[in-house]
Amino acid sequence: MIDVQHLNKAFKGKPAVQDVSFSITRGEMVGYLGPNGAGKSTTIKVLTGLLVPDSGVVSVGGLVPWRERRRHVARLGAVFGQRTTLWWDLPVRESLELLRHVYRVPREKFVENLRAFTELLELGPFLNTPARSLSLGQRMRADLAAALLHDPELLFLDEPTVGLDVVAKERIREFVRHINAQRGVTVLLTTHDLGDVERLARRVMIIDTGRLLYDGDLPELQARYGSARELIVDFEEAPATAPLPGLEVLEHSGPRVRYAFSGPAAVPIALVTALAPVRDITVKEPDIEPTIRRIYEGKLLAAHPTSTNPDRSKCLFSQIP
Structure with a gap:
């Protein structure tokens, strides 16, 4: 589904992503972790076609994102915790109707998906409410529905539960698990809420200072670096x-x-x-949060970068001293 080989991107001479390589197969759900400024957003922007890398090979579903952007974006969905795809003054239902036309979703498929998402995300009480009047939890649920109306093969989630209460977080996590398991949607999740990672992703990738330092199973990471x-x-x-x-x-x-x-x-x-x-x-x-904190603060992976599955990550960290 996603194949990245030796990706490099710099801004004003300062490297943002350095020799990053990984692959994600169809139907996987992967957590992409790192401190602020580590290179997560740059990677996502390249994968969505918003940025052109300086060098490297990137393929998403057989397409080069920035060269075949129109076909590419028709097959992906994205939810960013600090932004919305809804029209601010329109009721949620009308925003979803507009997106149906943008993505050319057949009427029958739109009705089917809206019915399913309304039930799974409990959209009913606020479908006729303007986006500006929604709570943060309601808006995030509506944004998830908007991102998946056109049945994308790939979903990018960036901080999908930021600022939400415990109940709202769990509802969104359950929905993401459902669309991954039942619809086979490939999910790449970036978050600072490690509860999201523990509940959603078995595989994690850790990036810091632009370099991919770990690509493997979450339990293996816990066993190696956790308490x-x-x-x-x-x-x-x-x-x-x-x-x-x-x-x-x-x-x-x-x-x-x-x-x-x-x-x-x-x-x-x-x-x-x-x-x-x-x-x-x-x-x-052991909780994952203290583990990740120890890794960041102690630079543990910088000294001993690793991948528990060499086939997943072909950049074997040879450039890291």
């Missing part, structure tokens, strides 16, 4: 505090003991159940 997993055990009664191999006691309060461990959970669970009768066991995975 330890936790095992929370409620024993029938307070157990003896004998040390167990591979387990560090973080907290011991009566019959409840909180351990830290790494690797698969089967061995630690076997050890604690052999120690004393157990009432309940919970395995707590």
Whole structure:
């Protein structure tokens, strides 16, 4: 679906993207992460055809975005958290009708999609409300519907849940999961809300100072750079505090003991159940936010850039010292 090889782009002599290579297959949902100024927006603008790179090869669905832009944009959708595609003074329904004509969506398909999106995104209460009167959560849901009315093959999401409350965020995440799973829409997600990444994308790419530093599975990133997993055990009664191999006691309060461990959970669970009768066991995975923060602040990937799947990323970071 997307193939990027040795992409370079600079502004006034300052590199924004340097030798970036990756590929995304049809139907994937990928998180594209990095601090502000890392090169995420430049990459997205090249992929949408808004920017022409200085060098490199870019193909999206077999098209070169900036050369075949008309055909290209007809096959993609985009939602940017700080911008809207809706007409400010028109009711949402009329904005969607206008977009139907822009994308030449057949009337039957428009009605079918509008019905489905109205149900999935709960648009009904504000379909006849002007965009200027919508809450942020309502506007984002309407923008998602607008971006997908024409059945695009590819969806770019840039900060789709920024500023939203917990309920609104989860509704949007559920919708994105649905269109990815049920309609096969390829999704490239850029966000600073790492809850979006944890709930939506198994694969992540991390870019910093214009260089792609990681391309692989999120669980592998957690295992390599994250904090330890936790095992929370409620024993029938307070157990003896004998040390167990591979387990560090973080907290011991009566019959409840909180351990830290790494690797698969089967061995630690076997050890604690052999120690004393157990009432309940919970395995707590580390949050991604502290992991990403450690990577950015400690420049961990700059020292040891990696890809867990070499076939995905052909720039093997040879230029990074």
